[in-house]
Amino acid sequence: MANELARIKEEIWKGYKSIRFSAGGYEALMIIDVGANIIELKDSIRGLSLLRTPVNNLDFEVFKAAPQVYGLPVLFPPNRIEDGTFKVEDKTYKFPINETKLNNYIHGFIKNEKWKISRSEIIQGEKVEIEAVFDFNKEHEFYKYFPQEFQFKLVYNLSSSGLRQTISIINLSNEKMPMGIGFHTAFNIPFHPKSVEKDYRLIASIDKRWEQDARNLPTGKILELTEDEKQYVNKGINPLDKELESHYIMKNININGKEFHGAIIEDTSKGIRLIYEMGNDYKHMVIWNDLGGSNYVCVEPQTCAINAPNINLEDSVTGFKTLRPNETWREECRIYIEDL
Structure with missing residues (x-):
């Protein structure tokens, strides 16, 4: 019976190589050919669809042009770089x-890249683990902009504990490598089929806000939360009552x-x-x-601030990092559902 609960199946999703896997009452779909994006995550027991997934042809066309507004896409670097330019030493x-409108790289x-599945296994009949890798080297067209492997x-x-994500990056070049990582995680609001927007509340572990200019870049000034923001x-x-950015x-x-x-x-009406x-x-x-107005909110963890290498503050404040040759950075996140 346990083996029936944990499954792995390769499939073609709208023309893209993908892998669907389920375990512990959750089901996920990874689009291997588009950034190894977890484009779908469901709580099958409660009937919840947690991540924003393209559901029609219009959505699919948007996804092809802008995969960052669906699922769980990885950003490297996260968000914006002013004029597309920065220095490391x-x-x-x-x-x-x-x-182009704001003259940023974003x-x-x-x-958008095709990744490879390096490992997929069912563990003790009740867990599934999928490992995807992306190798960047001199053959890649972006190497002329980022000449480091x-x-x-x-x-x-x-x-049954939900979806645990472990990301790692290893610097394979012979010099320091700049590093900043984020996830543009898009959650459905509502994610319960019988709930409505007003039932939802977003809580976030935040303390200060970066002041941003007209190009959505931090000015370097760090602000206290407003009275409204303190409610986070x-x-x-x-999360949908007014425009958030x-x-x-x-x-x-x-x-x-x-x-x-x-x-x-939180879905206050369903107690989850x-x-x-x-x-x-x-x-x-x-x-x-x-x-x-689009029935989703993106909650985006980032290792560094937007435009971090260009902010005139200490790296300990901006989060900007460099990796030494052969150094590996690693971190985890987890998404799951629980009762209130």
């Missing part, structure tokens, strides 16, 4: 401008007597909540809801 990186390139690895473990760490706010510094909060780092989306636990290396968060 005496080396200058110049990325192509792909946000959201990185590996979210590296390997990304994503490991997803699915069980108290009773929560409705703000960039925060994270700080642990107390949830049920325990330290918590991440975000929680979605927990998005983030590893402590994710020190920054963006909350964005696409003007509030």
